[in-house]
Amino acid sequence: MSATSAPIDQPRGGGGDRISTFARDNAWTLGLIGFLAVLLLFTKYVNQTYGLDSLASTATSVVPLALAAVAQAVVVLSGGIDLSVASQMALTSCVAATLMKGYPGEDVAVVIVVGVLLLGLVLGAINGALVVLTKVPDIIVTLGTSFVWAGFALLVRPAPGGSAAQWLKDLVVGPIVSGIDVIPKAAVLLVIIVAVIWIPLSRSRLGLSLYAIGSNPLAAFRSGVAVNRTKVLSYIVTGFVAAFAGLSLTASTGIGTPVPEPTYVLISIAAVVLGGVSMAGGIGGAFGPIVAVIVLQLIRDDMTFMHVDPNYGLVAQGIILIGVLMVGSLIQQRRSRA
Amino acid sequence: MTAATGTVVRNRWLSAATWRNLLRDYPIVPLTVLLVLLVILADILSPGLVNQGWVTSIVRQATVLAILAGCQTLTMLTGGIDLSVGYVASMAGFVTATFVHQPGGWPMGVVVALVAAALAGLVSGIGVGIFKVHPLIVTLGMGLIVFGFSNVWQLQSVQTGAGVPNEIHTIGVGTLGGIPNDLIVFVPVAIVLILVLKRTGYGRMLYAIGDNPIAARLSGVRSWQVLIVLYAMSGVLAGIAGLVQSGLANTASVTLVQPYLLPSVAAAVIGGTSILGGRGGYSGTIVGALILTVLGSVLSIVLPEPWRQIVFGSIVVLVAAAYARVTAEG
Numbered sequence: 001m002s003a004t005s006a007p008i009d010q011p012r013g014g015g016g017d018r019i020s021t022f023a024r025d026n027a028w029t030l031g032l033i034g035f036l037a038v039l040l041l042f043t044k045y046v047n048q049t050y051g052l053d054s055l056a057s058t059a060t061s062v063v064p065l066a067l068a069a070v071a072q073a074v075v076v077l078s079g080g081i082d083l084s085v086a087s088q089m090a091l092t093s094c095v096a097a098t099l100m101k102g103y104p105g106e107d108v109a110v111v112i113v114v115g116v117l118l119l120g121l122v123l124g125a126i127n128g129a130l131v132v133l134t135k136v137p138d139i140i141v142t143l144g145t146s147f148v149w150a151g152f153a154l155l156v157r158p159a160p161g162g163s164a165a166q167w168l169k170d171l172v173v174g175p176i177v178s179g180i181d182v183i184p185k186a187a188v189l190l191v192i193i194v195a196v197i198w199i200p201l202s203r204s205r206l207g208l209s210l211y212a213i214g215s216n217p218l219a220a221f222r223s224g225v226a227v228n229r230t231k232v233l234s235y236i237v238t239g240f241v242a243a244f245a246g247l248s249l250t251a252s253t254g255i256g257t258p259v260p261e262p263t264y265v266l267i268s269i270a271a272v273v274l275g276g277v278s279m280a281g282g283i284g285g286a287f288g289p290i291v292a293v294i295v296l297q298l299i300r301d302d303m304t305f306m307h308v309d310p311n312y313g314l315v316a317q318g319i320i321l322i323g324v325l326m327v328g329s330l331i332q333q334r335r336s337r338a
Numbered sequence: 339m340t341a342a343t344g345t346v347v348r349n350r351w352l353s354a355a356t357w358r359n360l361l362r363d364y365p366i367v368p369l370t371v372l373l374v375l376l377v378i379l380a381d382i383l384s385p386g387l388v389n390q391g392w393v394t395s396i397v398r399q400a401t402v403l404a405i406l407a408g409c410q411t412l413t414m415l416t417g418g419i420d421l422s423v424g425y426v427a428s429m430a431g432f433v434t435a436t437f438v439h440q441p442g443g444w445p446m447g448v449v450v451a452l453v454a455a456a457l458a459g460l461v462s463g464i465g466v467g468i469f470k471v472h473p474l475i476v477t478l479g480m481g482l483i484v485f486g487f488s489n490v491w492q493l494q495s496v497q498t499g500a501g502v503p504n505e506i507h508t509i510g511v512g513t514l515g516g517i518p519n520d521l522i523v524f525v526p527v528a529i530v531l532i533l534v535l536k537r538t539g540y541g542r543m544l545y546a547i548g549d550n551p552i553a554a555r556l557s558g559v560r561s562w563q564v565l566i567v568l569y570a571m572s573g574v575l576a577g578i579a580g581l582v583q584s585g586l587a588n589t590a591s592v593t594l595v596q597p598y599l600l601p602s603v604a605a606a607v608i609g610g611t612s613i614l615g616g617r618g619g620y621s622g623t624i625v626g627a628l629i630l631t632v633l634g635s636v637l638s639i640v641l642p643e644p645w646r647q648i649v650f651g652s653i654v655v656l657v658a659a660a661y662a663r664v665t666a667e668g
Contacts (some may be wrong), residue, residue, distance in 0.1 A: 081474075134659035137613050139419075139474075143600055144360040144658070147651030154644035265477055266421075301346075309493060314486030320481035322461075326469040333470065 028276030029288040036291055039298050047305035048255025048329040059187040062269050062297045063172060064089065064252065067245035069271040069289035070194055074201075076272050078234035079214035079281030080131065080138040085242050085268055086260035088123050089147035092116050092246030094153045096258030109165030120202045123149060124239020128232035146265075153258040154200070160257040164250050172251045181288045186252070193244055201237065210234050214281025269320045271296060296320075358664050365610030365661075369625040376632045384639045389603030394518050396631050398510070398586055401520045404627035405579035406598050407605035408531050409572040411623045414606055415535075416548040417615030418466060418473030422481035423576040424599035426455050428592050429488045430577035431584030435502050436443060436495040444503035452577045458484050459573020460566065475568075488592035502584050510585025520582050522649060527578065531620045543567065548615025604654045605630050617665070 023030065043050050068085050075082045099112045123145075130141045172186040201207045209230040212220035221227045250256055274292035277284025299320070300313035360367065381388040405422050413420045430451035436649025458480055465476035502510075512519040524565025535541040543564050546554040555561060576595075583598075584590045603613075609626030633653065637646040 007527045125452055130655060130659075135653065135662045136655065136658040140603075140607055140613060140658045141655055143603060144651040144653075144655035146600070147647045147654070149642045151647030151649075151651065154647065158644075163385050266482070269475070269478060270482075273472075279475060309490050309495070311489035314482045314489070316486075318479040318482030318486065320485075321482070322465055322471065324474055325471040326465060329469050329471050 001304060024284075025202040029285065029291065032275065032288055032291045032295065036295050037236070039295060039302070039328075043298060043302050043305065048300060050305070056184040058294065058297055058301060059183045059190075059246045060172065060252075062293050063190050064245050064248045065264065065267060065271070065297075066290045067193065067241055067248055067294045068191055068268040069275065069293050070198065070286045071241035071245060072268040072272045073233050073275065073277050073284060073286050073289045074210070074241065075138075076237040076279065077214050077277050077281055077284045078210040078231065079217065080231065080234060080280075081142065081269070082235065082238050082242075083125065083139060083142040083265055084123075084127060084146035084149055085238070085245075086264035087146040087153065088120065088239060088242040089246040089249060089264065090256075090258055090260035091121055091123070091149045091153040091156070093249040094157040094162070094256035094258050095119060096247055097164060097254075098156050100165050100168075100250075101161070101163040104163075104165075106165050106167055109168060111170065112165075113247060116247060117240060120239040120241075120243020120246070121236050122239070124236040124242070127233060127239065128235030132228045132231055146260075150258075150260055153200065153256075153260070157256050157258045160255055162250075162256045164254045168247070168251045169254060170246060186248075191247075193241075193334065194286055197237070197241060202285065206230070211282055214283075216282070258266045267293075267296065267317075270317065274300070274321060274324060360405060362664050365622045366625055369609065369629065372435075373625055373629050373632065376629060376636055380632060380636045380639065383636065387639070390516065392635070396628070396635060397518050398520055399634075400624075400631040401518075401524045401588065402579050402583045403598055403601055403605055403631060404594070405524065405527060405575055405582065405623050406595070406602035407609070407623045407627050408527070408620060409575050409579075410501045410603050410610045411609070411618060411620050412531070412535075412544065412568055412575075413572055414548075414611050414613050415544045415615060415618055416565065417479075417551070417613075418565075418568075419603065419613065420459075420462070420477045420569065420572045420576070421474060421599065421601060422458060422462060422477040422484060423579070424596035425481045425485040425488065425573065425592075426458050426573055426576040427580030427583065427595035427598070429458075429484050429491075430455050430580035431502075431594055432488055432580075432590045432592050433491065434506065434581060435584060435590035436491070436667070438501055438503050442600040444505065448581065451581070452574055455573040455577030455580075456570050457573070459570040459576075462573070463566035463568065463569030465568060467562035470583060473569075485592065492592055502588050502590055506581055506585040507588050508585070510582060510588065520586070523578065523582055527575070528620065528624060535620055540564070542566075545616055548617075550616070601630055607654065607661075608657045612661075612665070 040055070047054075055271075068089060071085050071088075072082060087113055094198060096116045099115070102111055103112070127142055130136070130145065131138050134141065170185075171189055209220065209225045210233075212223065212225050213227050213230050213234075217227050220230075271289045271292040272284070273279060274295070275284065275288030275290070277289060296317055299316050300310060303310050303313040303316065339640045377388060380392075404406070406427065409420045409423045433451040433454065434444055434447035436448065438444050440446065462473075462476050462480045465480075466473045509523060511517045514522070533541075535544065543554065543559050546559055547564060548563050551561060579598075580595050583595050587594060605626040606618070606623050607613065607626070608629060609618065609620075609622030609624070611623060630650075633650065634646070637649055641649065
């Protein structure tokens with residue numbers, strides 16, 4: 001009965017077919033990249049001084065949000081949602097900044113970073129375990145834990161403060177090769193983090209299971225996928241990436257801020273959806289959301305360049321979010337009717 | 339014979355299934371018990387706290403939360419959610435305040451604010467009903483749009499000065515014969531919502547769509563019309579909540595009501611409305627809003643802010659888990 005067909009089980013041809021298969025599987029992301037290209041041209045048009053270095057600074061500024069979007073993408077494509085991403089970022093960021101102030105030293109910081117990443121795994125595991133054990137919808141569980149993590153963040157750091165190790169700050173600030181401003185370190189770091197986590201994951205058995213439980217949990221169960229275990233693992237991966245996002249906040253600001261940025265959750269979900277991940281689960285990837293984050297940021301930058309009240313940027317983001325999905329949904333309805 | 343019947347009856351009362359059914363069908367009973375226990379706890383922790391002033395302040399805070407939770411209850415019954423209520427409500431309070439020194443005065447402001455709120459809801463409803471986009475996304479985007487426009491409006495009206503109109507401030511803080519004035523707004527809203535859900539065909543359609551959208555469609559429910567009206571209604575309710583809150587706080591800002599967004603979802607969930615749709619009601623939500631407000635008051639006596647948030651979040655998960663257990667086995 002179900003009309004949903006996962007791209008996974010489509011027969012793959014050899015040679016030239018692979019290009020067209022790739023194009024079909026990634027149509028949304030490719031379209032988004034095309035839109036980004038147009039947007040960049042437009043940016044250049046409205047602001048003649050916009051150059052590669054400006055692009056680099058845009059890329060640097062979106063790193064925490066891009067990581068938050070990737071974290072959200074993992075859990076959404078496996079059929080869940082995580083409203084506690086911003087709180088997890090705040091908590092991990094505060095723990096990192098506080099420990100680094102308490103135990104200064106460049107070497108100790110390595111241990112702290114590893115510890116904070118482990119903390120991310122634990123937070124994700126708790127979220128996942130609660131979702132599976134209580135059978136409460138994901139949105140309610142993570143709504144509850146978003147308060148809990150934010151509370152712990154306030155316990156750790158009653159006020160913004162702390163410090164970050166120099167090497168951690170150096171990781172995200174400045175160009176990768178001094179003198180050439182084109183490639184910012186932050187962007188390279190983002191690509192490395194996502195590539196190291198996402199590419200092996202999406203090609204592994206676990207990755208396939210994530211898509212399977214997102215697409216159709218019952219079918220996944222009957223095909224021998226351990227649904228509950230996979231669900232917990234999806235939250236663990238999300239917590240892990242959110243910890244990276246929290247560390248990137250500490251690295252770029254040099255401190256920890258206990259109150260989570262309220263727009264992070266909303267924008268992370270918006271980016272995930274614009275990035276081609278289906279809210280129903282089972283469809284999408286990690287790269288679309290990253291492109292979407294850059295698009296959303298660039299739209300706001302353009303508003304500033306055009307001397308439009310930047311608040312219209314929010315309006316534009318909202319309209320694009322709803323508009324794109326309406327069109328997408330309309331096309332899908334047409335297709336399923338045909 | 340009579341003895342046998344007696345045993346059966348007693349057994350029925352003793353069996354776990356009966357209690358489960360009671361909990362499932364009348365969540366308001368255990369919720370009210372919980373509320374009373376919390377109030378008693380508040381008085382034990384801080385003797386003399388529970389007096390008329392305290393009750394009044396609890397009722398005032400709970401009113402705003404309960405109206406917003408009404409938006410969530412209605413939309414959650416159809417399997418949706420309205421994440422735009424925080425910004426829509428703030429917008430309504432703010433717009434009204436900017437009209438105080440304008441032609442038409444604050445009544446004009448109220449009209450403009452509520453029309454804008456309804457319009458925002460209407461567009462959300464079109465997105466959900468006709469275009470079948472996930473309500474979470476539509477209302478999220480609508481929240482951003484409303485927030486953006488509110489900020490623009492703020493920049494343009496900053497020179498005209500903004501102050502909460504006295505009439506609305508009176509609704510927020512005044513009392514009439516010992517009864518807080520905001521009940522004058524809230525009681526009619528609550529009665530209408532409860533009656534609409536329980537006694538009208540429209541209310542039953544909301545349950546039907548949430549319970550089984552395909553069955554609802556096959557029975558002749560035009561879901562898209564129901565949903566458009568629903569989200570427009572949710573927008574108006576949010577606008578009313580924003581007016582009450584701006585009167586209570588005696589300030590108007592474009593983010594005033596936003597902190598109530600997640601608690602409003604929590605209040606509806608604690609009140610027994612399922613986010614999956616088809617189950618719940620507004621009376622439970624009112625008690626849920628009261629519980630959350632009293633809980634906040636109790637926690638503020640004994641715990642510092644961080645622990646308050648931690649306990650608050652844990653309780654939301656715990657109560658939802660209890661519901662999931664009760665309803666899964668029924």
